[in-house]
Amino acid sequence: MEIKHRDIIELTVPSRQGLEKVAVDAAASIAEIMGFSEDRIEDLKTAVGEACMNAIEHGNKLDSSMKVLVELIADDSKLQVDVHDQGTGIKGKITKPDIDAKIAKKQTARGWGLFLIQSLMDEVKFDWSPETGNIVRMVVYLKNQEGEDSDVS
Amino acid sequence: MYRECTIDVKMKDNLVIIEVLGDLTTSAEKLMYDAYQKACGYDAKNMIMKFDSKSRINSAGIALIIDLVIKSRDSGCKIFLTGVSKHFRKIFELVGLTKYTTIVDSEEEVLIT
Numbered sequence: 001m002e003i004k005h006r007d008i009i010e011l012t013v014p015s016r017q018g019l020e021k022v023a024v025d026a027a028a029s030i031a032e033i034m035g036f037s038e039d040r041i042e043d044l045k046t047a048v049g050e051a052c053m054n055a056i057e058h059g060n061k062l063d064s065s066m067k068v069l070v071e072l073i074a075d076d077s078k079l080q081v082d083v084h085d086q087g088t089g090i091k092g093k094i095t096k097p098d099i100d101a102k103i104a105k106k107q108t109a110r111g112w113g114l115f116l117i118q119s120l121m122d123e124v125k126f127d128w129s130p131e132t133g134n135i136v137r138m139v140v141y142l143k144n145q146e147g148e149d150s151d152v153s
Numbered sequence: 154m155y156r157e158c159t160i161d162v163k164m165k166d167n168l169v170i171i172e173v174l175g176d177l178t179t180s181a182e183k184l185m186y187d188a189y190q191k192a193c194g195y196d197a198k199n200m201i202m203k204f205d206s207k208s209r210i211n212s213a214g215i216a217l218i219i220d221l222v223i224k225s226r227d228s229g230c231k232i233f234l235t236g237v238s239k240h241f242r243k244i245f246e247l248v249g250l251t252k253y254t255t256i257v258d259s260e261e262e263v264l265i266t
Contacts, residue, residue, distance in 0.1 A: 049211055050212055053211065053212075099252065099253070100252075112216065113212040116248075
């Protein structure tokens with residue numbers, strides 16, 4: 001099996017905890033076919049899992065009648081994963097969670113999802129419009145096979 | 154493929170071993186809480202979380218470990234991690250958990266020291 005010039009694979013999952021695994025496994029399968037290294041596939045699985053979990057829990061507020069749409073767009077050089085939910089998007093600036101503050105109980109222990117997505121993917125974009133809803137766009141490039149940290153804006 | 158989490162707690166030579174099999178995610182929250190309650194009952198100074206090579210973790214799982222670190226620090230107990238895959242190590246380093254825990258190759262390494 002191979003990925004053609006530009007293949008788009010779409011899947012929708014109901015907003016129920018645990019179903020992010022379906023999208024994770026699909027992304028991993030495509031990345032494997034494309035020739036991504038095991039390390040990069042692990043990065044991708046973590047990032048896609050976090051994005052889908054955010055969409056299910058925060059975007060669609062665990063309403064299983066609302067769908068999370070995952071678009072996997074593969075071409076010769078990269079894999080792009082767009083995760084859509086029907087929420088109102090991410091409010092405010094995304095700040096890096098502070099482990100020291102969390103250990104000191106000044107911050108909740110949670111809140112690592114967006115940080116992990118940004119840290120593990122080559123490009124990340126958060127977008128929202130009334131027409132499209134909330135979209136998290138993640139890109140990994142085949143050339144970055146060592147999993148080196150990428151620039152995060 | 155994701156796997157359901159099971160957590161087993163036991164004591165070995167004054168070391169509390171929390172063995173995590175499967176994926177450490179939101180669904181493991183109650184299991185971790187129960188494991189910690191049991192672990193506290195041993196009143197040990199060292200605690201080790203033992204993962205299997207196929208375990209996976211997400212941000213909720215990281216939060217569970219942070220909770221464990223907070224509680225253990227309150228009781229003066231040190232946390233060690235073992236069975237940590239390359240990807241786990243990367244995640245732990247990214248979030249800064251390696252500042253508050255020690256990754257070792259095996260539980261024997263803690264028992265010797």
